[in-house]
Amino acid sequence: MIDQLTAQIREKKAPIVVGLDPMLDYIPEQLLRDAFREYGETLEGAAEAVWQFNRAIVDAVCDLVPAVKPQIAMYEQFGLPGLNAFKKTLDYCHEKGLLVIGDVKRGDIGSTSAAYATAHLGRIRVGNELLTPFGEDFATVNPYLGSDGIKPFLEVCAREKKGIFILVKTSNPSSGEFQDQQTGGRPLYELVGEKVAEWGADCMGENYSRVGAVVGATYPEMGKTLRRIMPKAYILVPGYGAQGGRGKDLAPFFNEDGLGAIVNSSRGIIAAYRQSQYAQYGEARFDLAARAAVLDMKEDLRQAWER
Amino acid sequence: MIDQLTAQIREKKAPIVVGLDPMLDYIPEQLLRDAFREYGETLEGAAEAVWQFNRAIVDAVCDLVPAVKPQIAMYEQFGLPGLNAFKKTLDYCHEKGLLVIGDVKRGDIGSTSAAYATAHLGRIRVGNELLTPFGEDFATVNPYLGSDGIKPFLEVCAREKKGIFILVKTSNPSSGEFQDQQTGGRPLYELVGEKVAEWGADCMGENYSRVGAVVGATYPEMGKTLRRIMPKAYILVPGYGAQGGRGKDLAPFFNEDGLGAIVNSSRGIIAAYRQSQYAQYGEARFDLAARAAVLDMKEDLRQAWER
Numbered sequence: 001m002i003d004q005l006t007a008q009i010r011e012k013k014a015p016i017v018v019g020l021d022p023m024l025d026y027i028p029e030q031l032l033r034d035a036f037r038e039y040g041e042t043l044e045g046a047a048e049a050v051w052q053f054n055r056a057i058v059d060a061v062c063d064l065v066p067a068v069k070p071q072i073a074m075y076e077q078f079g080l081p082g083l084n085a086f087k088k089t090l091d092y093c094h095e096k097g098l099l100v101i102g103d104v105k106r107g108d109i110g111s112t113s114a115a116y117a118t119a120h121l122g123r124i125r126v127g128n129e130l131l132t133p134f135g136e137d138f139a140t141v142n143p144y145l146g147s148d149g150i151k152p153f154l155e156v157c158a159r160e161k162k163g164i165f166i167l168v169k170t171s172n173p174s175s176g177e178f179q180d181q182q183t184g185g186r187p188l189y190e191l192v193g194e195k196v197a198e199w200g201a202d203c204m205g206e207n208y209s210r211v212g213a214v215v216g217a218t219y220p221e222m223g224k225t226l227r228r229i230m231p232k233a234y235i236l237v238p239g240y241g242a243q244g245g246r247g248k249d250l251a252p253f254f255n256e257d258g259l260g261a262i263v264n265s266s267r268g269i270i271a272a273y274r275q276s277q278y279a280q281y282g283e284a285r286f287d288l289a290a291r292a293a294v295l296d297m298k299e300d301l302r303q304a305w306e307r
Numbered sequence: 308m309i310d311q312l313t314a315q316i317r318e319k320k321a322p323i324v325v326g327l328d329p330m331l332d333y334i335p336e337q338l339l340r341d342a343f344r345e346y347g348e349t350l351e352g353a354a355e356a357v358w359q360f361n362r363a364i365v366d367a368v369c370d371l372v373p374a375v376k377p378q379i380a381m382y383e384q385f386g387l388p389g390l391n392a393f394k395k396t397l398d399y400c401h402e403k404g405l406l407v408i409g410d411v412k413r414g415d416i417g418s419t420s421a422a423y424a425t426a427h428l429g430r431i432r433v434g435n436e437l438l439t440p441f442g443e444d445f446a447t448v449n450p451y452l453g454s455d456g457i458k459p460f461l462e463v464c465a466r467e468k469k470g471i472f473i474l475v476k477t478s479n480p481s482s483g484e485f486q487d488q489q490t491g492g493r494p495l496y497e498l499v500g501e502k503v504a505e506w507g508a509d510c511m512g513e514n515y516s517r518v519g520a521v522v523g524a525t526y527p528e529m530g531k532t533l534r535r536i537m538p539k540a541y542i543l544v545p546g547y548g549a550q551g552g553r554g555k556d557l558a559p560f561f562n563e564d565g566l567g568a569i570v571n572s573s574r575g576i577i578a579a580y581r582q583s584q585y586a587q588y589g590e591a592r593f594d595l596a597a598r599a600a601v602l603d604m605k606e607d608l609r610q611a612w613e614r
Contacts, residue, residue: 023418024433032434041434073415073422077431079440083390105415107449108380109479111330115380124384126331127339127348133386142414144451145477146484170452172416177453177502181495183488188495192485 001137002163002205002212002234005099006259008066014298015259015305017101017236018061018290019266020089021071022050026271028283047081050074053286054089057270058096060287064294067099067137069236069264087134099137101236105167107142107149114152121153121162138163140214140236143192150199154211157203163210163234166199168192168226171216171239189222193229200233208234208260217250217263224252227260235261240297241268247300258305269293308444309470309512309519309541312406313566315373321605322566322612324408324543325368325597326573327396328378329357333578335590354388357381360593361396364577365403367594371601374406374444376543376571394441406444408543412474414449414456421459428460428469445470447521447543450499457506461518464510470517470541473506475499475533478523478546496529500536507540515541515567524557524570531559534567542568547604548575554607565612576600 009015024032024046032049039045058068075086093100106116120139123130141153141164153164169179169189179189193213200209212234215223227235235253240246240263253261272278272293273286281289316322331339331353339356346352365375382393400407413423427446430437448460448471460471476486476496486496500520507516519541522530534542542560547553547570560568579585579600580593588596 021419036434041436043431043433043438043440046431046433071415071419071422073413073419073426076426077422077440078433079426079438080387080391080394082426082440084387087387105413105449106380108378108412109477109482112328112378112380115378115384119380119383119386119389124350124353126350126353126385127343129348131350131386133350133384133389142412142449142451144449144474144485145479146481146486148479148481167451170416172452172455174453174455175416178451178495178499179453181488181490181498183490183495188485188488188490191488195484 001099001161002208002210005066005234005262006206006208008099009259009262012064012066014065015262015301016065016294016297017067017069017262017264018057018065018269018294019069019071019103019264020054020057020270021074021266022053022270023074024049026267027053028286030284043078043081046078047085050078050082051085051088054085055092056287057290058089058093058098060291061269061294062096062098064291064298065098067101067262068093069101069103071103071266090134090136101138101140101165102134102136103140105140105142107145109145109148110152113149117153117156122156122160138165140165140167142167143195147195154199154203157210163212165212165214165234165236166192166196168196168213169215169219169222171218175216190225190229193226196233197230200230204232208232212236214238215253220249220252227252227255231255237261237263241265248303250301250304254305256307258307261305263301265297269297308406308468309515309517312373312541312569313513313515315406316566316569319371319373321372322569322608323372323601323604324374324376324569324571325364325372325576325601326376326378326410326571327361327364327577328381328573329360329577330381331356333574334360335593337591350385350388353385354392357385357389358392358395361392362399363594364597365396365400365405367598368576368601369403369405371598371605372405374408374569375400376408376410378410378573397441397443408445408447408472409441409443410447412447412449414452416452416455417459420456424460424463429463429467445472447472447474449474450502454502461506461510464517470519472519472521472541472543473499473503475503475520476522476526476529478525482523497532497536500533503540504537507537511539515539519543521545522560527556527559534559534562538562544568544570548572555610557608557611561612563614565614568612570608572604576604
């Protein structure tokens with residue numbers, strides 16, 4: 001999958017992942033009304049609105065970007081119907097040729113981590129059948145529990161040719177509370193970065209490892225150091241746009257080959273129609289506003305990766 | 308909820324939580340056959356077997372313990388049907404008067420953490436309705452992202468009178484890889500413990516905080532230190548039994564009032580029928596074997612909390 005991701009980034013000249021993190025607030029009134037008319041003001045109704053919204057966004061951007069990143073929390077908050085919308089979105093993205101990064105930030109130990117890895121990246125044996133529970137291509141993983149929590153993911157990645165992105169330095173203001181703590185002369189996030197490089201060494205694709213990292217756009221200096229520590233890790237970069245990161249600041253996340261990083265934007269794309277810059281599209285053409293925002297982001301990011 | 312938990316622990320004299328972490332391996336042949344006959348060798352069939360297994364365990368132990376802890380990964384691995392079994396189990400436990408700790412180890416930032424908190428502990432507004440997505444009483448939370456990831460949970464806990472257990476020192480062998488790193492003269496897990504005490508101070512129930520901690524039974528010395536650092540935090544203790552912890556070693560996790568800790572056992576209870584000690588029950592009476600294992604655990608734990 002990491003090789004497919006690299007190939008698609010090259011082909012589309014877009015190291016961009018669209019964060020499919022729909023809040024009901026972002027969804028145009030008309031879509032909500034239609035969904036509520038059919039299913040009532042229920043979890044099913046909300047999930048239907050989310051799904052219809054996603055479908056339109058995916059249709060509008062699928063030729064421009066290599067991947068999407070649905071944030072599962074935004075679906076889990078609508079219970080089972082929400083997770084059904086997550087699964088429908090994922091399957092639809094695959095139909096449209098997009099890679100799917102499940103932003104699930106799972107992490108546990110031993111058989112429990114194995115179960116999460118199976119749920120999102122693997123297949124499970126039931127009697128004589130081998131079945132796919134969710135079936136993303138990549139998943140994000142939390143490292144707090146150490147190697148015991150990561151290794152089951154590595155095994156599934158090796159078997160299924162899938163990939164993970166391990167949280168190293170997150171984009172939020174308080175990420176430093178624990179991640180920046182000095183441990184043996186360097187901050188914890190560097191230690192985690194070293195482990196990412198180590199875990200990734202046995203999980204190589206053609207040029208990049210199946211074990212990537214999450215490093216926030218909001219910390220480009222740290223990104224520079226981490227880029228050096230984990231040269232073969234693809235870096236998934238959240239925090240662009242709405243959280244403050246800008247294209248020109250993101251050069252340190254990329255390697256000399258113009259690859260090695262993929263930048264996420266969620267709100268900045270899917271709710272673009274609410275920004276003054278894209279207001280001309282109006283609520284009804286939210287999908288075209290999203291497309292315009294992707295095209296602008298593509299231009300903005302050129303400064304970061306084009307050599 | 309924390310007051311209800313304390314009251315139930317007192318009343319039942321059992322600081323015990325039964326981990327409902329069913330693997331297909333644990334489920335008696337007959338239950339699997341029945342489920343597959345009805346639903347085929349499908350995710351639905353597996354989920355049905357899990358649900359029937361859980362129901363029998365819950366019936367057998369619900370008068371003995373205050374709470375259960377379903378590990379959501381074990382359900383997620385069966386996709387949507389698995390999560391449906393999670394929800395049915397949760398609702399059934401509530402019917403039977405049990406408190407439910409969702410072992411979900413979620414954690415993200417800002418609106419995403421808020422969505423997870425809503426999903427598991429809160430209610431969500433859809434149109435004019437306020438709906439419950441999953442509805443556990445407690446959830447486990449990963450602290451790696453810092454306060455930004457925790458605060459949305461605190462808000463939901465305050466509003467809904469729910470509780471969380473934050474991962475501080477996990478029970479697995481490699482938990483020390485990051486958690487034991489020296490940071491400013493003390494290990495990271497102590498720093499996390501200090502934050503748990505701080506976050507919990509504004510979230511008090513009668514005697515204990517709504518913000519608890521996870522500390523593994525396998526590290527009793529660290530448990531002793533953490534007990535002192537977080538005197539008002541309930542400690543959820545995994546790693547008893549199968550992972551090596553024993554009753555007499557768990558005294559450091561309890562306060563002088565005989566409260567302050569609740570010990571989890573999963574495999575040791577739900578798959579008790581496979582241990583030589585409970586072999587007389589046989590596979591068909593797995594539920595009675597589980598009951599016997601709870602009664603033995605209750606006795607074993609007396610050494611830890613009885614003053």
